Amino acid sequence: MNKKNAIKLGILLLVLILSTSSFFIFKSLKDKQSNSFIYSGTAEADTINVTSETSGKIGEIKVKEGSKVKSGELVAIISSDETQVNLQNSEISIKNAENELGKIQDGNRIEEIKAQQAVVEQFQAAVKQGESTVESSKNNLNSANTNYNYKKKLYDDTVSLYNSGSEAKYKVDAAKNDLDNASSTVNNAKDALNGSEAQLNNYKSQLNAATEKLNLLVNGATEREKNSAQYNVDKAKKSYELSKIALDKNNLTATIDGIVQTINFKQGEYVTPGTPVATLIDTKNLWVKIYVPESMLTNINLNKNVTLTNDFIKNKTIKGKIIYISPTAEFTPMNIVTKKDRMKMVYGIKVQILDNLDIVKSGMLFDVNLK
Template identity: 55%
Template sequence: MKNKLKNMKPVIIFTVILIGLSIFFVIKNTMDKSSNEFQFSGTVEADELNASSELSGKIKDIKVEEGTKVKSGDIIAVLDSDENTINVNQANISLQNAENELGKINDGTRIEEINAQKELVKQSESLVTQGEAALETSQNNLNSAQTNYDYKKKIYDDHLTLNEKGYESNENLDKYKNDLDNAQTALNNTKSALSSANAQLESYKAQLAAATDKLDLLVNSATARDEATAKYGIDQAQQNIALSKIALEKSNIKASSDGIVETVNFKKGEYVSLGSPIITLLDSNNMYIKIYVPEKILPYVKLNKEVTMKSDFIKDKVIKGKVCYISKEAEFTPMNIVTKEDRMKLVYEVKIKISDNLETVKSGMLLDVTLK
């Protein structure tokens, strides 16, 4: 038995040594791991984005609350848009009216008016023709009356000579004088008729000129002017619709970027003026924390290195992040100490981008950062 124990003694000693070495390396590894874990504190920073009103008006609805995650383009608040809706409807009515007016012109309403005016021109031309014929007749009547008067005057003059010589009675002379007076009256009447016919012809010509001018106006300018006016009305209505729709769209306050609602600055029913920051967002694509790492620890810090963070306010959650920036220039701590003995107190700014639990993080919050 003693010999057996004596033979096992080297094995026992070796086993004890092996166990001791294992414990040593485990403790050493644990100590190494512990010694490579560093704690820092920093304050959360983020770019603030204000969702501001581009119109003045009363807030109709707030669609988010503090901590709400939003995507770029999400509607987060709505202004009262009744007036803008009315403006859009009125602009649509104006557009319809202008299009109807242009349609009437293109469908021939103006052509019918032109054809009616052409008929008036034809009637005026016919009147001028009639007037010219009447003037010619009056001129012929005047010529005949003048010939008759000249003939009657010659007869009267001949009988007057005979009367003066005693060969013609006064009674017969009076008869020829009466014929001459009648011829004179007829001549005067034909002259008056000629003057009236000439005046009537000039009136007909004036009517024809006016009708022709109006026809030219309709054909050459009025149609083009009316069409241009209708098209201008369409353009104006379309512009008014576009502007009204822009104003209507601006009544929807949208997030300009992905983010988290930090503060809601107004309540439903409150009046806001142009440019009022209704809601403040934190840019979730760029929330970060700054820490300052001593020079001797800097070798443990690498870009894209994952780190963990905690807060006294959210103890049940671990916040993850990645190193996104390491300053190339050191800062002294404090800044006025530059002695050789204090070189080890040089620190480097390190920025860590927060990658999760963004809804629980607020700008200005103090976080404890663990670097391993």
């Protein structure tokens, strides 16, 4: 090879080396620029507590830790004899109120009316007898008063004769004794009249009550009474509904589709209202928390669509959306970066995972591409 050809070959090799170097330098710069939009974070999920609204002992736990549950699925049962008894009493109250309403709506039987008519007639006869007794007591009082007046005159005349010396002392004493007896007879007659008048008034009151009841049986219940009976039925039913709600609160159910993270109590343990009996992971609400420098904030905004990847989920790009951007800066969390990086100020970003929720698990590491 002559010298001229050697120079040409050298130039060609130099150009080739420069081209190759430029390619790798450009690729490195491009990869570096691309990697500046990628940030890593761990998938997390919201947790929901299944809490008790009542007090009592845990009678049964229906799920296990790690098991999947559907919304509305029974998680645990709180035992409560009191709420069960209240429900039974409410059922009895409904039946009683419905029976009373039925009686009013059906009206009264002819046998009840006839029986009440007999009661009215009985008190009518008692009133007549009472009136006769009162009349007889009045006559007795009049006779007693007449006799008293007569004995009073005899006594006065005997005293006058005694004072004039025409009558003996024993005659005065005898007249006074007759007068006292006549006075007692008057008092007894007055008491008998008062007693017979009181008895007559009692008979009249009973007659009025019996007559009113007979009229009610004949005429039937008023609209107000019917409405009142219907109100009692409605009230009993509302009481039953409240008792049933209280009993249903003893059944603790899942409010979301998810996975049982922990069972916080054992069967037989006592719980109070607000006690978290179990904790569920909301598998339909997964998100990744990442931290970006201030320079990246100009490239992102709320509701921006991004992509996520995981080393163990091959050939899949998962869609995500930015749902939160922290308004304040903080030091980079200590558990994911070096000591040097911990001194940097970053902003927390929350990215919601939108698809492939069936394969994404809480705790997985994801790379989030914000570009």
